[in-house]
Amino acid sequence: MNAHATATPFNMDKFRKLHAHVTQNDNQGERENARRMADAMAAKAGMTFDEAVSKMDATGAGHNSGPASADAASAGADSCERERRQQEQQQANAFWERHKSEREKRYQANAARRAEVLTRYKNIFAVFEQTEREHALRSAVSWVSMFQTFKDPTGKDRRFTYKLGRQTGGVYLDKLPKKIRKAIQNAYAWPSTLAEALDEVKSWNQIRRDRDVFDRDDWKHDMEVEARILLLEEMLQKAPVQT
Structure with a gap:
């Protein structure tokens, strides 16, 4: 970017x-x-x-x-x-x-992959349009976030989160305050089952892959999205092993 x-x-x-x-x-x-x-x-x-x-x-x-x-x-x-x-x-x-x-x-x-992605979206602008979940997460933590402006692959100005709480560049759960954790978990419905948690992680990974093939740099989620994914993965890792 x-x-x-x-x-x-x-x-x-x-x-x-x-x-x-x-x-x-x-x-x-x-x-x-x-x-x-x-x-x-x-x-x-x-x-x-x-x-x-x-x-x-x-x-x-x-x-x-x-x-x-x-x-x-x-x-x-x-x-x-x-x-x-x-x-x-x-x-x-x-x-x-x-x-x-x-x-x-x-x-x-990745030309073939870009063509495939566009069969699932109205146009390239829709690929990079903020989703409802992304909007909810940003709104939930905007009070502890700092942003910078970049041009996405469509040429449109967008903002990305470069600071969440006291963290910049990357998210570490052990350094994430409880109030920010809670805000991210409550931004929209938290999964009630492991299957739902896994499905959400997969959906975030799909969005990243779809956007990445249009970006000449590595596409990365905003920090609040990365934090949500890490919390979901934490839920999956801490779940008891089923036999």
Whole structure:
């Protein structure tokens, strides 16, 4: 998903943290999510990702270089730090280019699947239209959510949830407050049987797959939807084994 650019002040500290996730996080999904957020943040400030990184490096160098009288050891340390960051950036860019290339190949290979999906929807716009359940979940947790705007594969501006409570980028049930859990569970009828829970998980997976074949990046559900899925899976995992 490509971030929708609007001119806003640039938060260097936040970008620096996102950049650290892009270059150092071992989890591929979290790296990709951090890169999307960093791209969106840079675009809103009127910059490309690489331009924002250059600005970050320049700011870091200015902060770390100290006064002109600093000794050679300090200057050497700054040089090594800049070189390390450049290498990390090159590695991150190479990874991202490979990722985009692989996604493009997959997109081209999914032409038949896109045609099949459109037999089940009125048109491509309907594929990405917010469902009643998605609307209910967003409404239930909007008071603890933060959003960013992106253009979906149809070119339409849409909002996605990038922060739920204190979590950003991903949802972890052990860190999800009880009041948010309850709000998500009560957004609409909670399954009364394991079969109903499994059917709902399958329906969310189908929506993700349907949208993903039209997206040149990995389509991901909003955080409130991911939280609902995790709660359903928790219900299924904790259910007693039937014999």
